[in-house]
Amino acid sequence: MHEMSLCESVLQVLETEAQRQQFSRVKTVWLEIGVMSGVEIEAMRFCFDVIVRNTLADGATLEIIEVPAEAWCLECAQTVSIQQRYDACPHCGSFQLQVIRGEEMRIKELEVA
Numbered sequence: 001m002h003e004m005s006l007c008e009s010v011l012q013v014l015e016t017e018a019q020r021q022q023f024s025r026v027k028t029v030w031l032e033i034g035v036m037s038g039v040e041i042e043a044m045r046f047c048f049d050v051i052v053r054n055t056l057a058d059g060a061t062l063e064i065i066e067v068p069a070e071a072w073c074l075e076c077a078q079t080v081s082i083q084q085r086y087d088a089c090p091h092c093g094s095f096q097l098q099v100i101r102g103e104e105m106r107i108k109e110l111e112v113a
């Protein structure tokens with residue numbers, strides 16, 4: 001399950017930030033997850049609870065913000081919404097799309113104490 005290693009890297013970021021910003025507890029983590037990132041949200045929640053046990057984020061709430069997918073259409077020369085990779089452009093039907101959003105996973109915000 002790759003969600004386990006993703007949660008481990010989230011925890012690493014939290015620990016680094018805790019040292020840098022001088023906080024000792026994390027209460028809430030807002031995670032942005034792109035709809036095309038391949039991350040399973042339910043698995044992510046489960047792994048997060050397991051990984052943060054007995055750490056600075058023990059008992060922290062995980063808030064997940066799903067980021068919609070967007071691509072740049074070379075034909076239309078504009079940003080379009082897509083549902084998944086390899087979708088055609090909803091305006092012109094072209095497949096000349098470059099995905100620009102929706103594949104990432106990042107920490108958006110932290111509530112700390």
Ligand SMILES: [Zn+2]
Pocket residue numbers: 073074075076077089090091092093094
């Ligand atoms: Zn187009």
